[in-house]
Amino acid sequence: MNFPILSSIIFLPLLGALSIFLFRNQKDNNKSAIYISLFTSTANLILTLFLWSLFDKDFSGFQFIEEKNWISGLIKFKLGIDGISILFVILTAFIAPICIISCVNSVKERIKEFLIAILVLETFMIGVFCSLDLVIFYLFFEAGLIPMFLIIGIWGGPKRVYSAFKFFLYTLLGSVLMLVAIIAIYWLTGTTDVVEIYKIKIPQEYQYILWLAFFSSFAVKMPMWPVHTWLPDAHVEAPTAGSVILAAILLKMGGYGFLRFSIGMFPVASEYFVPLIYSLSIIAIIYTSLVALMQEDMKKLIAYSSVAHMGFVTLGIFTLTKQGIDGSIFQMISHGLISAALFLSVGVLYDRTHSRLINSYGGVVNSLPKYSLVFMIFALAALGLPGTTGFLGEFLILVGVFKKNYLVALLATTGVVLAAAYMLWLTKRVIFGEVKNSEIKLLKDINSSETTVLFVLAAAIIIFGFYPDPLMDTVNTSVNDLLDNYEKDLIYHLSANK
Numbered sequence: 001m002n003f004p005i006l007s008s009i010i011f012l013p014l015l016g017a018l019s020i021f022l023f024r025n026q027k028d029n030n031k032s033a034i035y036i037s038l039f040t041s042t043a044n045l046i047l048t049l050f051l052w053s054l055f056d057k058d059f060s061g062f063q064f065i066e067e068k069n070w071i072s073g074l075i076k077f078k079l080g081i082d083g084i085s086i087l088f089v090i091l092t093a094f095i096a097p098i099c100i101i102s103c104v105n106s107v108k109e110r111i112k113e114f115l116i117a118i119l120v121l122e123t124f125m126i127g128v129f130c131s132l133d134l135v136i137f138y139l140f141f142e143a144g145l146i147p148m149f150l151i152i153g154i155w156g157g158p159k160r161v162y163s164a165f166k167f168f169l170y171t172l173l174g175s176v177l178m179l180v181a182i183i184a185i186y187w188l189t190g191t192t193d194v195v196e197i198y199k200i201k202i203p204q205e206y207q208y209i210l211w212l213a214f215f216s217s218f219a220v221k222m223p224m225w226p227v228h229t230w231l232p233d234a235h236v237e238a239p240t241a242g243s244v245i246l247a248a249i250l251l252k253m254g255g256y257g258f259l260r261f262s263i264g265m266f267p268v269a270s271e272y273f274v275p276l277i278y279s280l281s282i283i284a285i286i287y288t289s290l291v292a293l294m295q296e297d298m299k300k301l302i303a304y305s306s307v308a309h310m311g312f313v314t315l316g317i318f319t320l321t322k323q324g325i326d327g328s329i330f331q332m333i334s335h336g337l338i339s340a341a342l343f344l345s346v347g348v349l350y351d352r353t354h355s356r357l358i359n360s361y362g363g364v365v366n367s368l369p370k371y372s373l374v375f376m377i378f379a380l381a382a383l384g385l386p387g388t389t390g391f392l393g394e395f396l397i398l399v400g401v402f403k404k405n406y407l408v409a410l411l412a413t414t415g416v417v418l419a420a421a422y423m424l425w426l427t428k429r430v431i432f433g434e435v436k437n438s439e440i441k442l443l444k445d446i447n448s449s450e451t452t453v454l455f456v457l458a459a460a461i462i463i464f465g466f467y468p469d470p471l472m473d474t475v476n477t478s479v480n481d482l483l484d485n486y487e488k489d490l491i492y493h494l495s496a497n498k
Helices: 005-022 029-054 083-106 111-130 134-143 145-155 160-189 194-200 204-221 230-237 240-250 252-265 267-272 274-293 298-317 322-353 369-382 389-404 406-430 438-442 448-466 469-496
Strands: 063-071 075-081
Touching: 005 029, 005 063, 005 075, 005 083, 005 111, 029 083, 029 111, 075 083, 075 111, 075 134, 083 111, 083 240, 083 252, 083 322, 083 448, 083 469, 111 134, 111 145, 111 240, 111 252, 134 145, 134 160, 134 194, 145 160, 145 240, 160 194, 160 204, 160 230, 194 252, 204 252, 204 267, 230 240, 230 298, 240 252, 240 298, 240 322, 252 267, 252 298, 252 322, 252 469, 267 274, 267 469, 274 298, 274 406, 298 322, 298 389, 298 406, 322 369, 322 389, 322 448, 322 469, 369 389, 369 406, 369 448, 389 406, 389 448
Parallel strands: none
Antiparallel strands: 063 075
């Protein structure tokens, strides 16, 4: 296929952002900006689904490769996707129009600028998942900080500046070490091409320090305990669309990085640091779940639950088993849908009452029956109810962990129980019970745009919960390939040291 489909998917949102910028002085420019951004993001979603239809699920390796010399003899602009990355590209393209629709109700000022930031961020996020050169990956990975920083810092809540800077500094400092590691890899191998580095095999003695450098960046991005504290602050202050993107896509970059780079390039170090990952993941699952139980702010509760769910993801990835990695990928896609839905649900109430405190609500079902129905679906999906996407990911991860370590698996299952506790507690206090606030009785149920967004997400969560085959079939060959290469690399390095 000669058509540069990956470049088109990456840069189409940027073209939309440029169009909004150029037409900023026109009359009714807010409406024009919304239409342009919605058209652009929807067209990009259609293009990604077309890409998915062309994708060969049985092919082992990267597809739709695009390669251009950027800095001669040093860096190539190289793009490509496999069964793992294509799902994250589709998820990003799916979430973007949802964010744009949601901002109509939640963003009241500087709508054009907000939409430009969303579209630019979409470009950078898709670029991360398509990059096959370390430098290009790093540029896209870091560039995403800028629009997200602006989204939180300009359109956020009262403490938005503090939260924006905390988010920026945490993620930037973690990534600086990754940049040093990329330079070191170029010095060792003479290339930054990911496919070539897989073939060359980095010497074992360098793998440990390089793994830790990449880990510092991905752990902050996930985020893992104890570098997770920026996430609740960022979520609380971010506008609804910002929280959706942060939870649905940005957190997944860390998990994707572990799969693509940590395991792919540093197999010996990945094996060596498994106990560290297990320890941090278990602490994240149990500790942040307990913290979530104590929250009075709905956004903070969902934010801490995200850290706990990402603990399951890192646990599954580093089981280094087929079930564990399959489960982790599915869990990331599932969490992308569920967390987006939960933050949008909180945004619906906040737009009406300007409060995120759980104590401000109660008996919402009496005034907002349609809203209450979808909220319960999302809450049950978040606690892992069978028949939703939340169940299958956690089930596969726990199966993979049981294969490796019974004690770790037993401790991880406590996270499932705690998730049920805080999500049911949230649902009971918000949706059911006494109507404590007279304003609740006057609230109107979800409007047409809110209904569209929430019911589409609910449908996706239920459909893929009952019928996960399209997702699992897509990743199957790539995961097998990843594990085969991992085992071959381990054998190679072990035999070389004898």
